[in-house]
Amino acid sequence: MTRTLPSLVAFFLLLVAPCLVSAYSIELPAATKECFFEDLHKNDKMTVTYQAGGGGHMDIDFWLSDPDGHALHKDVKQSTGTASITAEKDGRHEYCFSNLMSSVSDKVVSFNVHGVIFVSEDVAPVEREIRTLANDLKSVRDEQEYILVRERRHRNTAESTNSRVKWWSIVQSIVLFLVVAWQVYYLKAFFEVKRVI
Template sequence: MWIAWLLLLPCVLAHTIDLLPHTEHCFFEDMHVGDEMTLTYQVSGGGHLDIDVRIRDPDGQLLFQQLRKDTGTYDFVADADGRYTYCFSNEFSAISDKTLSFNVHGILYLTEDEGLIPAERELRDLATNVQLFKDEQEYLVMRERVHRNTAESTNSRVKWWSIIQTILIVAVCAFQVYFVKRQFEVRRTI
């Protein structure tokens, strides 16, 4: 039983890749006419959290393009048989690498003639809704991670700024005590 769960675990996790500066990663899906595909992605770290995304059909025609965005979703139905390409690009970045999580899922099209009974249709709808819920949950986890990192960074800066201010106040107070004490010293002249 546990072995089955361990074997299924990689199937439910999102794909995570690191995009180095000036690089592009492309992936391929072989699809038939009527197949549906959904691509969701979320940038979770690096730079301004933005990447370019492009999806092309088997003929190389651009189906979808989103430039310098941190998250996105695109659904489409295949119009032709062949290999569809989706690419994630960090080519515009000169310094920072990006961490990207993405999910690809699809539905193979079956007609009523191919034996799709109402129970199967309901199961397919349920599976689609569970997948959408899972994608939304992963998006929320990524957003929480980004916001937590921002809060921790801000907290650290406030801490160090407070320490520096405390040191400056103590130094100014010591200087004032020394200066006032010198003003009231009796100076002897011979």
């Protein structure tokens, strides 16, 4: 019975681990900020990873603060980042994304929140291995989401470039036909013989 208890706990953690990860994507209009909250208990761990995926120079401000409002982590004008904390007290921790520095362009931000509920160190080796595996799976998932955001950004750039090339080609064709028509008219007028009566 005592040997199956760690296995049951490990199985439960494997089922619950995906629920402890949240992935979001938000749009930050120009000159605004968006804040989110997480209720943590003492010794709980939380990691926030983010990436700006579109708009302007694709940079944002990010900060994470404790329940008393003290800044635990701050990034200024970054396109990607990670913040990890261990809660020192119970309460609502706040993390915010800011586009206040931009007055024109909207930004798209994708972010993940990882939460690890504190468990004492005297856990079974199987549990420790399952936690390591769960953390590795989170890293793989983060990397996949990062790749998706990069692909979306590059696809948007390629489509924008394609559209500009198309319209530039159309404008060049119109100018070419206008120049040809003007040259034909001018040369025709140049070779006309004017009779004086």
